[in-house]
Amino acid sequence: MHTQVRNEVRNQAPALRSPAPSAVVVAGLRKSYGAVQAVRDVSFTVEDGEIFALLGPNGAGKTTTLEILEGFRTQDAGRVEVLGTDPGDRAAGRALREQMGLVLQDIAVEPYLTVRETLARNAGYYPAPRDVDEVIGLVGLTGQERRKVRALSGGQQRRLDLALGLIGDPRLLFLDEPTTGFDPNARRDAWQIVRNLRDAGTTIVLTTHYMDEAQALADRVAVMSGGRIVAEGTPSTIGGRDAAQARIRFVLPDGYTPADLPLPAQAGHGLVTVQTAEPTEALHQLTGWALRRGTVLDRLTVDRASLEDVYLRLTSGSGHDVPEPLTEGSTR
């Protein structure tokens, strides 16, 4: 199914292959609610130590998939393994939960305890918790230790929720839409926390419907739509982004038409766009053309199809644009 992608990952990290088994293995997962098929034959693997993002619009099946991994729901079909254990097995649940941190989508913290008490209570549930004050510092709640949870702002409660996910010093952390509702600064702080955790060895599985979040955080992304994984890969290669043509855009200098340019170009929105598979060469030709005429290419940019372009193309339902062919092996 995703052989090429998987092989790539294995080749990048050969050391991980034998000593560290995959943190999460999902194969042929299915789940329906009544007549609604929420998850249809989903398979993916999360390697030890990486950040894996399930990206997709609301209702794509991300949370259902995550909640099966977390042991809150049971699948109709398929195999799920989390840290080598079946998360649906309640007898093994305690040992699994001791190594797993969960941050759920909705904030739910008891209102009358203080920040410090809430964390100290949960710390007591784990055999080897992190230091309470250290975790408070990590999520940026220093100075709020003695405040009651109900007096915290929504964003602060969310930080506390994240702190509760970290307090057990988990090997594997699940984050369900961790930054929904955050302001831009808080998002960046949260991303840095997540990266630091990964750098310290924690495996992280997150869901998000923000493309920039997947781009900024994830080592690998699986795009979900309509209960299926429609693409899987690294943020830079997913959906054939790397194979896509580069776009060079600039303002056409006064007195020239697109036909005067050394390369074919389309005009629109006050800019001309040159599509090319060889951006270095094309840029050289274009800038050389401008210099020879003593003019400038105002607002010059070079980019590729953004992850957003890819995402919108992948997740637009059938009946819209026919998707372009995607890189072999990264799609199904």
Added chain:
Amino acid sequence: MSTVAYPARRARRNDLALLWHQVRYEQLSFWRNPQNAIFTFAFPVVFIVILGALFRGGTGSSYFYGLSTMQYYVPTIAALSVLGSCYGQLAVMLAARRQNGILKRVRATPLPAWTYFLGLLAHCVMVSAVDVALIVGVGRLYGVPLPANWPAVVMALLLGAACFCALGVAVASVIRNSEAAPAVVQLILFPLVFISGTYMPIHSATLNQISGALPVRPFNEVLIGSFAQHSGLDWRNLGVLLAWGAVGAFVAIRRFRWDPRPE
């Protein structure tokens, strides 16, 4: 702090230490909400004060099985306070905690379910003990003697609290929506309490036969016996109560849901 190579898991703290930890924090969250705490304890006290003001001490009458009015009401209102804190408040609290996602959050941690529930049971027993002490104290002011058989009183209260907690969890398991919880709880409790002789002795044989098979009347009788009649534990009535507790526990184990949006 954490390292890439994870060391072997450290030993868990022992079960009793974990239970104590849970009980402490359950108590802390209760006492941190003083309004709730005051209401919890004020209700039965207000009730027994009013009954005392209405009836004064009263003398023994056959209507009250030869007891004085307040000798009758101290144990039945004590039973009512146990019902309120173990069955009523627990069901409402669990339904609310489920609805706002706190139970799911608990389920996300390695805390074993039995530890969580024992923490709640300990809380309910604590509230019941304070309630009963207050009621007995007010009863003294109206000249009601202290309970005749303390060990039987303590046993009866503990077993009753456990049974009504089990029934409270069972009702919380069946209720889907936390806004409906107080109404459902009252709808079950009010008629049951009424026909079980809590507010006035019932002298209808048919009604007593029915209520005798339900959990409240047996609990009233056990408490009246051990409070006022110098009897030991009334095992026939306790048997009925324990059977209901077992039914409650069975339903609770089979049907309890942690998730606000069950499958």
